[in-house]
Amino acid sequence: MPHTLTAVARHEAEVRKSRFLALAEPIDSPEAAQVFLDAYRDPQATHNCWAWRFGAQYRFHDDGEPGGTAGRPILQAIEAQGYDRVAVLVVRWFGGIKLGTGGLARAYGGAAAECLRLADRVELREECRVLCTCPYADMDRVQARLLAAGARIEQAAFDGEGVRWHLVLARAEAGALEALYTDQTRGQGAWRILEPGDGPGPAG
Structure with a gap:
């Protein structure tokens, strides 16, 4: 049975001097995902990468990071933990050290996964x-x-x-x-x- 969140969750991590802030929120429609992203993205940050899933619908975005290194790992973190009707935003402030494609995927996916792991969840009833x-x-x-x-x-x-x-x-x-x-x-x-x-x- 899929789960969703009970409230907004957050988790911060530092990877080789880059700071990552993961924020996750339950959504009741795809439009609500966009409202969440507009509310929490930081225009001063280096990247605002995100993913959301709502039933069979999903989207993800790398926001300038190399393709496949940010949005998709965030979406995979959502799916791996059995979440639905959830949007996750991971904000990055670049610390001066490049992480490489593998490092980026691990950082974005890891921040999202830890945020969701620590969050309060509830079974999503049909x-x-x-x-x-x-x-x-x-x-x-x-x-x-x-x-x-x-x-x-x-x-x-x-x-x-x-x-x-x-x-x-x-x-x-x-x-x-x-x-x-x-x-x-x-x-x-x-x-x-x-x-x-x-x-x-x-x-x-």
Whole structure:
């Protein structure tokens, strides 16, 4: 089971007078990776090299270092430790001694790997989104039961019939939560698992 981080992590190292600062953060989208990189890169540093993985998507960047010596070793550190939905930035301040391609790969990959090794991690559960409806008379009780069972409400919309919720929950628990929902609404509430690409807004 893949893991992600619980918070931003950091690790510093010095390799032959060059200083390396590794920063890692959990991300909830590829766009969040770019926000993280923009926030933490240091324009005064010699290089800001990075990598991120989000599910099947990934990117890495050497920022002027020889090809394959920085971004890819950072990505390999992410993958080797079983991380997903994580971005890692390794900032380098050149100390005057060249490290060579092998030395660079070991320095960047090592800084990233140690940062991730020391970080607090949490198991990454596969999630799904559900569209469901609930009569007003049952709303407070059903909402309390769903939240207690680990679902979270992404969006709520109200009409003359009741509330329409978009829920996010662990895919492995979808069947049990649907049974709970059917019981709590006495069969009056609709429940539909949304497929990737379905919009987050209330269905018409």
